[in-house]
Amino acid sequence: xxxxxxxxxxxxxxxxxxxxYDRNRRVVATAITNLDLxxxxxxxxxFGIFHFYVVTPVEEQRVLxxxxxxxxxDGWGGSYNPDRREALELLRVVPGIEAVLADLEAxxxxxxxxxVTGAKERPDAISHASxxxxxxxxxxxxxxxxxxxxxxxxxxxxxxxxxxxxVKAAGEYNHLSVRGAAAIIxxxxxxxx
Amino acid sequence: xxxxxxxxxxxxxxxxxxxxYDRNRRVVATAITNLDLxxxxxxxxxFGIFHFYVVTPVEEQRVLxxxxxxxxxDGWGGSYNPDRREALELLRVVPGIEAVLADLEAxxxxxxxxxVTGAKERPDAISHASxxxxxxxxxxxxxxxxxxxxxxxxxxxxxxxxxxxxVKAAGEYNHLSVRGAAAIIxxxxxxxx
Numbered sequence: 008x009x010x011x012x013x014x015x016x017x018x019x020x021x022x023x024x025x026x027x028y029d030r031n032r033r034v035v036a037t038a039i040t041n042l043d044l045x046x047x048x049x050x051x052x053x054f055g056i057f058h059f060y061v062v063t064p065v066e067e068q069r070v071l072x073x074x075x076x077x078x079x080x081d082g083w084g085g086s087y088n089p090d091r092r093e094a095l096e097l098l099r100v101v102p103g104i105e106a107v108l109a110d111l112e113a114x115x116x117x118x119x120x121x122x123v124t125g126a127k128e129r130p131d132a133i134s135h136a137s138x139x140x141x142x143x144x145x146x147x148x149x150x151x152x153x154x155x156x157x158x159x160x161x162x163x164x165x166x167x168x169x170x171x172x173x174v175k176a177a178g179e180y181n182h183l184s185v186r187g188a189a190a191i192i193x194x195x196x197x198x199x200x
Numbered sequence: 201x202x203x204x205x206x207x208x209x210x211x212x213x214x215x216x217x218x219x220x221y222d223r224n225r226r227v228v229a230t231a232i233t234n235l236d237l238x239x240x241x242x243x244x245x246x247f248g249i250f251h252f253y254v255v256t257p258v259e260e261q262r263v264l265x266x267x268x269x270x271x272x273x274d275g276w277g278g279s280y281n282p283d284r285r286e287a288l289e290l291l292r293v294v295p296g297i298e299a300v301l302a303d304l305e306a307x308x309x310x311x312x313x314x315x316v317t318g319a320k321e322r323p324d325a326i327s328h329a330s331x332x333x334x335x336x337x338x339x340x341x342x343x344x345x346x347x348x349x350x351x352x353x354x355x356x357x358x359x360x361x362x363x364x365x366x367v368k369a370a371g372e373y374n375h376l377s378v379r380g381a382a383a384i385i386x387x388x389x390x391x392x393x
C-alpha cells in the first residue's frame with residue numbers, strides 16, 4: 008500500500024447492463040461481454056477495489072457471467088492462469104442495483120455514496136481530483152456505476168450522490184469504450200501520483 | 201485544444217502482435233482481437249494521436265484488420281456508427297515495426313523517439329510525468345509500442361530511446377489488459393490535468 012494512493016478498498020464498481028439506453032434512447036438490457044468482465048476485474052484487482060459487480064436482470068446472462076467466473080476460478084482456467092483467477096475473485100453477479108446496494112450496506116462502516124459516470128457534461132459534476140480527495144479522506148464508501156450501451160439512464164443521475172465529470176481530452180471526440188473509460192477513471196481516482 | 205494538454209499529434213501508437221512473448225517466453229505472433237482495434241482507435245482519437253498502427257507479419261491477420269477497418273469506414277458500419285468510423289480512420293495495418301518507422305520517418309519534422317511499454321520494472325525507465333513533459337516541450341515526436349501476449353521482446357527494450365515505467369497502483373497485482381494499460385498511459389501522457 009502506497010501512502011500516495013487513496014484506499015481502493017473503500018470503492019466498489021458496478022458494470023450496469025440494465026437500465027441503460029440504446030442508440031435510440033430506449034431503455035434496454037445489453038449483453039454481457041466476456042472481455043469487459045476480464046478487463047474490469049483486472050482493473051479492480053490492480054487498484055485494490057472492494058467488489059466488482061456485474062448487473063443484469065436477464066437470468067441467462069447471469070448464468071453466463073457465473074460460468075466465466077467459475078471457469079477461471081474453480082476450473083481448468085484457474086490453474087492455467089492464476090492472474091485471471093485472482094482478478095475474477097472480486098466479481099459478484101447480481102440482478103439489479105438494489106442488490107448491489109443491499110450487499111454493500113450489509114458490510115459498510117461509513118456512509119455509502121452512489122457515484123455515476125457518463126460521457127456527457129452535466130451541471131454539478133464532481134471532478135476526478137475532488138472525488139479522489141474524498142476517497143482519501145477515509146470517511147465515506149463509494150459505489151461507482153459504469154453504463155454499457157449508450158449510457159446509464161437519467162433516473163440514476165437524479166439519484167446519485169455524486170455525478171463524476173466525464174473524461175476529457177484535447178478534442179471533442181468522446182466515445183471511449185466502457186473498458187477504456189473505467190481504466191482512466193480508476194487511475195485518476197486511485198492511481199499512484 | 202486545451203493548453204494544459206500536450207499535443208497528441210506528436211505521438212503515434214503501435215499495437216504489436218509480433219515479436220512478443222507467449223506465456224513460456226517463446227517469441228510468437230498473437231492473433232488480432234477485434235475489441236483491441238476499436239478500443240485503441242477510440243483512445244487514439246480521444247487523445248488526438250497521430251497514427252494508430254496495428255503490426256502483424258501474418259498476412260491473413262492483416263487482411264482481417266483491414267476488413268474491420270473497411271467495414272466501419274466505407275461499408276454499412278460507417279453510416280450506422282460514425283464514431284467508429286472517425287476512430288478507425290487513424291488505423292494503419294503494417295507487417296512490422298520497420299514499416300511503422302519508415303512511415304513515420306517519411307513525414308516527421310523533429311527527431312522520432314521509440315518508446316516501449318511493459319508491465320515489468322526496469323532500470324533507467326522514464327516516468328509518465330517526465331515523458332509528458334518531453335511531449336509538451338514540442339521538440340521530439342514519439343512512437344509508443346504496446347505489446348500483446350506476454351509482452352514485447354527484450355530486443356525492443358534494448359533498442360528503445362525511452363522505456364516507460366509500468367503503470368503502478370497500490371498493490372503488487374500487475375496484469376492489466378493491453379487495452380486498460382494503454383488507456384491509463386495515454387491519459388497520463390496526454391490527458392487534461
